[in-house]
Amino acid sequence: MVQSPSTVVLGDVHLTRSVPRAVSEDLARLVDAYPGARIVCAGDLFDLSADLPRLPLPRAVEAVFEAHPAAKAAFGRHLARGGELWLVSGNHDAALALADFRDALVTALDPPAEARARLRTTPWFFREGDLHIEHGHLYDPDNAPAHPLVAGEASLGVHFVEQFIAPTGAYRYLNMNDETPLRLFLSAFSFYGPRAPYVIYRYFHAAIHAMLRSGRTYQRRAEGEAPLGAEEAARFIAELGIPPELVGTMLPLGARPTMSSLSRTFSRLYFDRVLSTLAMSAGLSAAALGQKRAGGAAFSIGALAMTLSWARGHNRYAGSVAEQLADGATRIADATGARLVVFGHTHREALTERYANTASFAFPRNAPGRPYLEIEQTYGMPRAVRRYLPMELKEARA
Structure with a gap:
């Protein structure tokens, strides 16, 4: 019935x-x-x-x-x-x-x-x-x-909403939380036009602050709840x-909250790819300035790290x-x-x-x-x- x-x-x-x-x-x-x-x-x-x-x-x-x-x-x-x-x-x-x-x-x-x-x-x-x-x-x-009944230490997601989406008004990203940063950066130009550089800057601002608040820093505050x-x-x-x-x-x-681990926060924010890209860019710049050995080494390290990251999947999440x-x-x-x-x-x-x-x-x-x-x-x-x-x-x- x-x-x-x-x-x-x-x-x-x-x-x-x-x-x-x-x-x-x-x-x-x-x-x-x-x-x-x-x-x-x-x-x-x-x-x-x-x-x-x-x-x-x-x-x-x-x-x-x-x-x-x-x-x-x-x-x-x-x-x-x-x-x-x-x-x-x-x-x-x-x-x-x-x-x-x-x-x-x-x-x-x-x-x-x-x-x-x-x-x-x-x-x-x-x-x-x-x-x-x-x-x-x-x-x-x-x-x-950290605790389901305490509105205390912000999670990684809430941190990004408050520190990235709210200041920029980038509300389209509320429905894109499992995309890679590269996809978000590229879409910023089509979504927000001339405001895209500021949107990208606020992303990195929020990401760096999330790293600083993660790991033991997060754990100490969460334990107090x-x-x-x-x-x-x-x-x-x-x-x-x-x-x-x-x-x-x-x-x-x-x-277990992502922010409770520095390494998991680092990985979730794809900072391995960010650093790999910086290493390859620095290597190319050094080679162009005549530092071919140092530039080649930096580029190779960056390329290897990028390859290992991509081997885990283009979009890991x-x-x-x-x-x-x-x-x-x-x-x-x-x-x-x-x-x-x-x-x-x-x-x-x-x-x-x-x-x-x-x-x-x-x-x-x-x-x-x-x-x-x-x-x-x-x-x-x-x-x-x-x-x-x-x-x-x-x-x-x-």
Whole structure:
């Protein structure tokens, strides 16, 4: 027996002031299409780290909804008419679960007093019986925090959003996080024209600072988050009614942050290829200036290092995030008994019996519409069904 879906899950809307209104208007249409349902945003509904990283939370929420009034109105109507709105924190809106953020949401949406309990937020995951929903960035080393309940030391991904994308406005790269630096540099000229040199400079500025913050420096700061993590875990258990043993089981399942290792950070940023290129360039320059032996040696060392780097693959990380999250979902299902694990984060669709990924509502790639999931209950067991919200032609061009 299949019941009508009462839960709809979407992810990675990435609402910012720069996102086209077509995205939030489509979001409003989706919410209005499911009156009375539980609408779950599986992380990164907002993108405050890219758009408004230094504004006070109330003002940041207000600014986003000023740019997207249709979404604000739809959320408010949904709550007022008996629907539920559940929001999961992602790596781009980790502040969502803070009390100040929830207060700002309530103020902005202004639901009736009796509806406010239907607006729920979580800093980590929601668990309803055999259904487990979280954003999924904990299983991506580049975006995993030191502790899932502490908005502390920035991950490599958040560092780049705050130090590279936010200052430059290079928002196109939000959907290109598994590309090589060379591809990003070349695309900068077609995306940003005369601003490309500044965009490339900010990339290297962020990359060098990431190296300086990685390794032991990162580890020392992360270790200091442990006491606060224990306090937040107790609060999380109490406020969301999560069994303590479930939290204890989940904590070790996340990925080790890339920033905790200097060598892994170096490799992830492709600095081996950067240095190889510099060595070859220096060798050619030295040879042109008459230092043929020294120039030849420098060029040969650089060429050898470049060859070894390419032997590991042109793009060493393409597709790896999707694989890491699929593995993380399997670990959760095996360790906790979840029958269905739902993530977002990858911006890529996935749909199996035990794991589903929402993909990105804002960046549907080559999908026939904006992707989302309906959660059906078949004989009491959760099952994800892929759906697409059609986009009108004028919206597709926006």
